[in-house]
Amino acid sequence: xxxxxxxxxxxxxxxxxxxxxxxxxxxxxxxxxxxxxxxxxxxxxxxxxxxxxxxxxxxxxxxxxxxxxxxxxxxxxxxxxxxxxxxxxxxxxxxxxxxxxxxxxxxxxxxxxxxxxxxxxxxxxxxxxxxxxxxxxxxxxxxxxxxxxxxxxxxxx
Amino acid sequence: xxxxxxxxxxxxxxxxxxxxxxxxxxxxxxxxxxxxxxxxxxxxxxxxxxxxxxxxxxxxxxxxxxxxxxxxxxxxxxxxxxxxxxxxxxxxxxxxxxxxxxxxxxxxxxxxxxxxxxxxxxxxxxxxxxxxxxxxxxxxxxxxxxxxxxxxxxxxxxxxxxxxxxxxxxxxxxxxxxxxxxxxxxxxxxxxxxxxxxxxxxxxxxxxxxxxxxxxxxxxxxxxxxxxxxxxxxxxxxxxxxxxxxxxxxxxxxxxxxxxxxxxxxxxxxxxxxxxxxxxxxxxxxxxxxxxxxxxxxxxx
Ligand SMILES: C[S@@+](CC[C@H](N)C(=O)[O-])C[C@H]1O[C@@H](n2cnc3c(N)ncnc32)[C@H](O)[C@@H]1O
Numbered sequence: 163x164x165x166x167x168x169x170x171x172x173x174x175x176x177x178x179x180x181x182x183x184x185x186x187x188x189x190x191x192x193x194x195x196x197x198x199x200x201x202x203x204x205x206x207x208x209x210x211x212x213x214x215x216x217x218x219x220x221x222x223x224x225x226x227x228x229x230x231x232x233x234x235x236x237x238x239x240x241x242x243x244x245x246x247x248x249x250x251x252x253x254x255x256x257x258x259x260x261x262x263x264x265x266x267x268x269x270x271x272x273x274x275x276x277x278x279x280x281x282x283x284x285x286x287x288x289x290x291x292x293x294x295x296x297x298x299x300x301x302x303x304x305x306x307x308x309x310x311x312x313x314x315x316x317x318x319x
Numbered sequence: 320x321x322x323x324x325x326x327x328x329x330x331x332x333x334x335x336x337x338x339x340x341x342x343x344x345x346x347x348x349x350x351x352x353x354x355x356x357x358x359x360x361x362x363x364x365x366x367x368x369x370x371x372x373x374x375x376x377x378x379x380x381x382x383x384x385x386x387x388x389x390x391x392x393x394x395x396x397x398x399x400x401x402x403x404x405x406x407x408x409x410x411x412x413x414x415x416x417x418x419x420x421x422x423x424x425x426x427x428x429x430x431x432x433x434x435x436x437x438x439x440x441x442x443x444x445x446x447x448x449x450x451x452x453x454x455x456x457x458x459x460x461x462x463x464x465x466x467x468x469x470x471x472x473x474x475x476x477x478x479x480x481x482x483x484x485x486x487x488x489x490x491x492x493x494x495x496x497x498x499x500x501x502x503x504x505x506x507x508x509x510x511x512x513x514x515x516x517x518x519x520x521x522x523x524x525x526x527x528x529x530x531x532x533x534x535x536x537x538x539x540x541x542x543x544x545x546x547x548x549x550x551x552x553x554x555x556x557x558x559x560x561x562x563x564x565x566x567x568x569x570x571x572x573x574x575x576x577x578x579x580x581x582x583x584x585x586x587x588x589x590x591x592x593x594x595x596x597x598x599x600x601x602x603x604x605x606x607x608x609x610x611x612x613x614x615x616x617x618x619x620x
Contacts, residue, residue, distance in 0.1 A: 199444055201470055203485060210459045210472040224461055252392055281356075283396055296596040314464050316455065 167223035168193060168215060174274050175238040175287075176267050181215070192217045196216060199235040204254030204315065216217065227286070227311055230276060234284035239267025240276035241305065252312040259292060260300035269294050323507040325498075333548060333577055340501045340597040345372060345404040346380040346388060349437045352466050353398035354355040363559045365391055367463035372573060374572035377437075391399035402430045403502075405572075405595050407604035409542035410434040412607050416443070423447040424477035424529055425495055427454030429461035431485045435440050435491065436467040445470040445483065447499060448477050448482040480535040494522045496543035496550050530562055530610075539564070539608040542554040544601060548580040551604040553590055556585040558608065566591045572599075578605070 168186070176311060185196050196212040200251075216225040220252065220257055234240060243251065247261025248272050258278065269275060269290055276287050288305035298303070327337045328619055346369070348358055359369055361381070363386075364384025372378035381388050388394065389401055410431050410608045413421075417438045425448035428434045435445055447470055449455050455474055473483075497515050500506035526541065533539060543550050555576065566588045576592030578585045592606040 185445070192562055195468075197468070200469070203444065203446075204592060205483065207473065208471050209455055209474050210462060210470070211472070213466075213468045214459065214463045228463055231466070248392065252395060283392070287394065295401065311392070311464075315390060316394050316462055317460055 165217045167221075168225075168229070171216075171223045171225055171274075172233060175276065177233045177236050177238045180236050185212075186215065189212060191219060200249075206265060208276060222310070225287070225312075226299060229283070230287055230309075231284045234276050234282075237266075238270065238280050239273070240284075241265050241269070242278050242280065242282075245280060249286060251277055251288075251307060252310050254307060254312055255311060256303045256307050256315075257288065257305040258294060258300065259294060259302050259304045262294050262304055265294050274308070278304065278308070286313075292296050320336060320512040321507075322412060325508060325512075325575040326510075329581075332547065332581060335596050336557035337368050338597075340601070342403070342501055343409070343599075344384075344388060346379050346381060346399045346400040347375075347407050347434060347556060347605050348377045348379070348399045349397060349433065350377055351437050351440045351466055351555065352454055353393075356393075356398055358393060358398050362391065365393075372407075373402050375404060375407050376411060378404055379403075388471060388557075389421075395464065398559065400430060400433055400461075400465065400492060402434070402457040403601055406430060407434065408543070408573070408595075408603065409491060409540045409569050409591075410438065412540050412571060412605060413438070413489050413491075413538055416489060416505075418443045420485065420534075421445045421489040421491065422480065422485075422487040422529065422532060423491045423493070424480065424525060425449060425493055426472070427451055427458040429458035430611055431493055432458065432470060433461055433465045436465070436469055439469060439600075441466075441468050443469055446483065446487070447472045447523060448475045448480065450476050450503060460538065469483060469564065476528065480528055481531055483532070485532060487532050488534050488537050490537065490539045490542055490552065492522075492526060492529055492541045494525055494541065494543055496577055497547055498544055499546050499597065499615070500599045501601040503542045515545070515547045515549050518545070519547075519554055522554055524556070526558055527562060528532070530564065535607075535610070537592070537609070538608060542605045544603050546596070546602040546604075551594065551606075552577045552580055552589050552592060555606050555608075556589050557588045563611045564608040567609055569593060569605070569607050571605065573603070573605070576604075 362519035573593030
């Protein structure tokens with residue numbers, strides 16, 4: 163299936179495929195989710211279409227923020243972080259144990275997890291590198307930042 | 320034929336005295352995606368104080384800001400866009416956008432594409448074109464940030480739009496133009512009358528090709544951020560006379576279009592256009608068009 167990279171990424175976050183593969187189109191390693199109306203009129207030489215899902219580079223999948231937002235509403239593994247940590251996270255920083263308010267999902271070391279603020283809004287994702295609930299080591303890094311919405315600003319530079 | 324004095328004299332001839340303008344920052348709330356987010360209060364909590372712009376539906380002036388309006392989580396989450404106040408007007412002139420097929424001919428970096436998608440509540444289809452790949456990347460980022468799902472983008476010259484073989488219910492012609500001195504410090508130094516004439520010609524070419532793709536009963540909105548009549552009223556006069564288009568009355572901020580320009584008398588309907596001289600906003604020009612009745616009935620025979 164052409165959206166294999168996406169499926170693998172999603173299963174790592176504990177969510178089944180939430181998109182219809184027949185509506186996924188690919189161009190230069192970039193994946194887009196269309197809908198039946200768009201699919202009907204789209205020409206091969208499009209530049210961008212529908213919902214950008216992410217890109218595959220050197221065999222690795224880099225999800226878009228649209229995809230992360232979609233799966234955060236579908237019960238993906240995630241952590242909820244406090245206000246200060248949320249701000250630092252979108253500035254590209256890692257998350258310390260003390261910034262984690264709640265953990266939803268198994269939170270296994272070395273697995274990916276969505277990062278969500280107090281309003282339930284997805285700010286990106288990271289890799290679990292520490293013990294999320296070890297309050298004695300509250301200044302340790304719990305989740306390494308892999309990708310955050312501050313990237314929209316960094317891209318434009 | 321260039322320089323500050325040259326243009327100042329031209330503006331005086333058409334009734335405006337050149338003055339310095341300090342542009343206020345404005346944002347536009349993306350209604351579809353930020354519903355029930357209590358956005359204005361949330362932003363005020365961050366030290367971003369807003370005031371509703373009286374002549375716009377979803378526009379706010381940024382009165383005071385402790386944080387950059389373009390760097391809040393709310394901005395990055397797509398709840399609002401930074402969009403100059405006058406630039407919010409063209410899209411607001413279309414009627415009933417929901418479920419329609421819409422063409423945005425010169426779309427990058429996408430401020431108005433996102434606004435269209437918002438008013439369409441992400442239904443229907445937008446086809447967005449531009450010839451500048453770097454600006455199209457910015458458009459893609461903008462669409463992703465604002466969760467736009469109904470748009471297909473092509474790197475395509477608007478004059479080739481017929482190759483898409485589609486008919487559109489609404490066409491936005493936010494055409495490439497000479498801009499104005501409010502948003503470009505070196506405008507008077509860099510611009511000549513020749514540039515303006517070249518842009519006016521390109522605009523007429525784009526307009527001519529675009530109307531071939533207009534569905535019966537379709538609507539066109541033509542806009543520029545140029546103050547130069549050649550790119551505005553004179554082109555609309557030409558469209559009325561050569562393309563069987565009719566100018567529609569619109570209810571929005573701005574002055575009547577000029578009907579007498581440097582000694583030339585234009586079609587009286589050109590006064591229905593809106594000319595926005597710099598002041599509260601940057602300079603802008605908008606005009607809504609439809610096929611003239613006689614042309615529509617021609618198509619029915
Ligand atoms: C006024 S800007 C458009 C702003 C855009 N509508 C927005 O709201 O963000 C004009 C755009 O026209 C594009 N352009 C210039 N010549 C063009 C052509 N022949 N066909 C399509 N786009 C063109 C430029 O690259 C530029 O991005």
